[in-house]
Structure formats: structure tokens, C-alpha cells
Amino acid sequence: MLQQLLTYFKANPEFSIVTTIVCTAIIWLYKVFKVMIERDNQNKLAKIQKHMDSYIKVEAAIASVQAQPANTGILQNLYDKLGECSSYFSEDMRQLIRDFYLRRNIEILGTIMILIQVELNKLDRQRNKVESHEVSGDAMDFILRLYRPMNPILIVFFIIFVVLWFVIRASLENNMWDRFFIGTTFITTSLSATFLFAVIVLWIDGELVIREKRDSLLKLSMILSPLIIFLDYRLSVISLLIQIMAGILVARSMKKRLIVV
Known part of the structure; x- marks a missing residue:
């Protein structure tokens, strides 16, 4: 069979050139997408960890205020932490924080703590999911990691094929x-x-x-x-x-x- 393929390539040099170009393009795209996916996963992990660190700092500051509500220094530290991390909070949490600013009701902090725990659990699941794609020793996960860069390549070739099919169909x-x-x-x-x-x-x-x-x-x-x-x-x-x-x-x-x- 191999000999037949070699004979066919020799008899059809144009086909062999096209095949070489396509294979080279696939290998190059595979490397590019593999690097992009790995970099994207690293950025996701860094972003998730940054969010978790911010939530944990706010959680610790809230716990300090709940333990010593009369301490103005601890309360000011909480204000600073809430201001630093406000961009990571959901709209519901930001609304609760605004209510706390206006009313200075310590009980609101308990609700904020609950929402922070929910967000931390969610972020922890996201981190575990991303890490499982990167470091899992499971054979199936290893195969999926090798196959993952092929997904965008297949999509690109599929789009090209569909566009060409419609163009040829319309031209006829x-x-x-x-x-x-x-x-x-x-x-x-x-x-x-x-x-x-x-x-x-x-x-x-x-x-x-x-x-x-x-x-x-x-x-x-x-x-x-x-x-x-x-x-x-x-x-x-x-x-x-x-x-x-x-x-x-x-x-x-x-x-x-x-x-x-």
C-alpha cells in the first residue's frame, strides 16, 4: 500500500505539493493553538487565584470587624479591602456593600460572608477544572489534551470548506x-x-x-x-x-x- 501511495505521489506532483502544504499548515497551526491554549489556561489560573486571594482578604477583614466591631482601625482596614477588591464582586455583593457603607450595620457583613463563600466555592471548582486539563494523569485526559488544539483547526478547515461549497454552488x-x-x-x-x-x-x-x-x-x-x-x-x-x-x-x-x- 505504501508503494502505491509513493507511486501516486510521483505521478501527481501537484497533489503531493498540496498535501505537503496542508500537512505543514496543520502542524504549524497545531503548535500555535497548543501554545495559545496553554497560555490561556495559565492566565485563567492566575485570574482565578487573584480573585480568590481578594475574597480571602475581605473575608479575613470582615471576621476581624465581627470580632472587634468597636475598633475603628480594623473597620478602616475593611473599608480599604472592600475598595481594593470591589471590581471582583458581583452586583448583588456590591449592593450589599453600599448598604453597609450607608447603614454601618454589622449584620450585613454576615450576608456578605455567605456570598463570598459561595464565590470561593465556585472559583475553586473552576480552578480544579482548569488544573485537571493541565496536570491530570488520566489516560483519557491526556488524549483530550493532545486533541484539544485540533478543535480550532478542524473548525477553520470546516469553515473554508463550507464557504468554498457555497461559492461554487452560487457560481454554477x-x-x-x-x-x-x-x-x-x-x-x-x-x-x-x-x-x-x-x-x-x-x-x-x-x-x-x-x-x-x-x-x-x-x-x-x-x-x-x-x-x-x-x-x-x-x-x-x-x-x-x-x-x-x-x-x-x-x-x-x-x-x-x-x-x-
Whole structure:
């Protein structure tokens, strides 16, 4: 079989050149993405550790105030720590801290401590998850670490293949409307695939937040609307309009939540 492959390469030098270029590109991209993933994981660990250190400092300062509420020096230290670490806090925690500033009610600190513990547990799980990707001795994890840099490479080649397929398909059509419908088909399926990929990434990272049913239905419509193309590819226009309208409504909903907060 090897001899047959060598004979085929000799008989088709153009194919051998293309194969060499593709293989070289894959190896180069693998190294690039591997370094990027490792650096990203290190940055994630550093960020998580920085957040945890900040929470622990605030937790210790709160405990000191609870033990000696009349000590102004300890109270000032708590104010300093809260100010230094405020950018790491959730909006709910910042609101509680504002209430503490206004009322100076020591009981509020107990609630803040509970929220800090919740955040620390969450950060600890995130750190363990990232570290398991880097240092786990499990055979399956080792294989997944080797395979992980291939994911973006496969996505790149898949995108190139899909774009070329749509371009070739459109170029073979003589009717302008058929080209238009092929273009809208490409756009609506690309939007659906992009949004689905984003949802999957958020789900894997444990950051997917399911809000009210209306938002969930709108997001599902953005993902699933291209399925009507199987009935008739000219329906791609309707699919694209559904995605645009759903996207506008989701954006408005997010804007309202930001205003409320």
C-alpha cells in the first residue's frame, strides 16, 4: 500500500505539493493553538487565584470587624479591602456593600460572608477544572489534551470548506434569484452555527445562564430557524428575518436588564 501511495505521489506532483502544504499548515497551526491554549489556561489560573486571594482578604477583614466591631482601625482596614477588591464582586455583593457603607450595620457583613463563600466555592471548582486539563494523569485526559488544539483547526478547515461549497454552488447558478437565496442560506446557517457554538462553549465552561422562557425561546429560534430550509431553500429569507428579529428582541431584553441593575 505504501508503494502505491509513493507511486501516486510521483505521478501527481501537484497533489503531493498540496498535501505537503496542508500537512505543514496543520502542524504549524497545531503548535500555535497548543501554545495559545496553554497560555490561556495559565492566565485563567492566575485570574482565578487573584480573585480568590481578594475574597480571602475581605473575608479575613470582615471576621476581624465581627470580632472587634468597636475598633475603628480594623473597620478602616475593611473599608480599604472592600475598595481594593470591589471590581471582583458581583452586583448583588456590591449592593450589599453600599448598604453597609450607608447603614454601618454589622449584620450585613454576615450576608456578605455567605456570598463570598459561595464565590470561593465556585472559583475553586473552576480552578480544579482548569488544573485537571493541565496536570491530570488520566489516560483519557491526556488524549483530550493532545486533541484539544485540533478543535480550532478542524473548525477553520470546516469553515473554508463550507464557504468554498457555497461559492461554487452560487457560481454554477445562472439565475440571480437562485444566487441570492444561496447567499441567504449561507448567512442564516452561519449565524445559527455560530450561536450554537457559543452556547456549547458557555455550557462546557459552566457559564450558561438560563433566564426567562421568552429569552430561551428567542435564542432557540435563532438556532433552529434554518431547519425550514429543508422544505425549500428559498425559505432561507424567512429564517434570516426570524434570526434578525429574535436578535433585536434579545438585545432589547439585555439592555433592559442592564438598566434595571
